[in-house]
Amino acid sequence: MWTELRAAWALRPLLRAMVWREVQARHAGTAGGLLWLYAQPLLTIAAYYLVFDVVFAMRLGEGAPARAVGTYLIVGMLPWQAFAEGLSRGMHSLVDAGHLLQKNALPPVLVVLRAVLGAAVVYAPLLLLLAVAYAPLHGFAWPMLALPLVLALQMAFVFVLAYLLAILAAALRDTLQVVAFLLSVGVFVSPILFPITLFPEGWRWVLWLNPMTSWVLAYQDILLQAQWPRATAWAGMLAWLAVAWLAWRPVWRRSRDELVDWL
Numbered sequence: 001m002w003t004e005l006r007a008a009w010a011l012r013p014l015l016r017a018m019v020w021r022e023v024q025a026r027h028a029g030t031a032g033g034l035l036w037l038y039a040q041p042l043l044t045i046a047a048y049y050l051v052f053d054v055v056f057a058m059r060l061g062e063g064a065p066a067r068a069v070g071t072y073l074i075v076g077m078l079p080w081q082a083f084a085e086g087l088s089r090g091m092h093s094l095v096d097a098g099h100l101l102q103k104n105a106l107p108p109v110l111v112v113l114r115a116v117l118g119a120a121v122v123y124a125p126l127l128l129l130l131a132v133a134y135a136p137l138h139g140f141a142w143p144m145l146a147l148p149l150v151l152a153l154q155m156a157f158v159f160v161l162a163y164l165l166a167i168l169a170a171a172l173r174d175t176l177q178v179v180a181f182l183l184s185v186g187v188f189v190s191p192i193l194f195p196i197t198l199f200p201e202g203w204r205w206v207l208w209l210n211p212m213t214s215w216v217l218a219y220q221d222i223l224l225q226a227q228w229p230r231a232t233a234w235a236g237m238l239a240w241l242a243v244a245w246l247a248w249r250p251v252w253r254r255s256r257d258e259l260v261d262w263l
Contacts, residue, residue: 008113049074051070061198076193089115094108112163116159120155143227144222146228153215
């Protein structure tokens with residue numbers, strides 16, 4: 001992995017230009033321009049708050065990290081959207097850029113990084129803005145300092161997992177369909193739509209099969225309860241990052257000489 005990242009660092013001016021073109025392509029031909037990239041997640045957040053907290057004034061039960069439903073949903077849904085967007089774009093990156101890699105001797109890592117960083121350009125500022133919005137609720141408590149580290153771990157995990165899936169998708173296109181289905185149902189198997197305390201205790205282990213459970217719990221601890229993320233959240237984040245890396249290594253080695261042929 002360090003070899004791959006060093007190659008990307010050596011070509012960072014090219015990577016920067018590729019990321020910028022990736023972002024520009026997503027709003028090309030629109031009058032709103034860059035604003036449209038942020039409009040959808042911001043409008044989703046506004047809808048949650050308006051419908052659940054203002055119109056219906058719905059409240060969660062005892063043991064929930066927050067009483068207001070909309071306030072609770074936003075903290076989990078925005079990181080999930082960032083995860084799904086970065087993973088989906090990164091997974092498709094090698095297949096979509098097959099013609100480019102066949103004609104140019106570019107490191108494949110550049111293509112994956114372009115897609116993942118393109119999603120991060122949109123969602124990383126929104127997650128930090130979310131912290132600014134929630135921090136006054138707790139008087140800017142010191143656990144807020146953990147948020148950049150949690151966000152950095154999420155970006156690292158998305159990159160490694162997206163790189164792994166991009167290689168698998170190049171070898172077997174069924175990967176795209178399987179992962180798209182898992183992303184569509186994954187939000188229901190996580191503590192995003194409901195507190196983890198409401199899930200039957202004997203089945204809570206199922207939630208930990210979703211890698212984003214650890215990150216969602218960490219965001220909830222920081223933004224909703226103003227406390228340092230629980231030990232299980234840290235352990236889960238590091239464990240999933242390690243699993244993704246260990247799975248990536250043999251797949252990358254196997255694909256080095258055949259990736260372009262697969263594409």
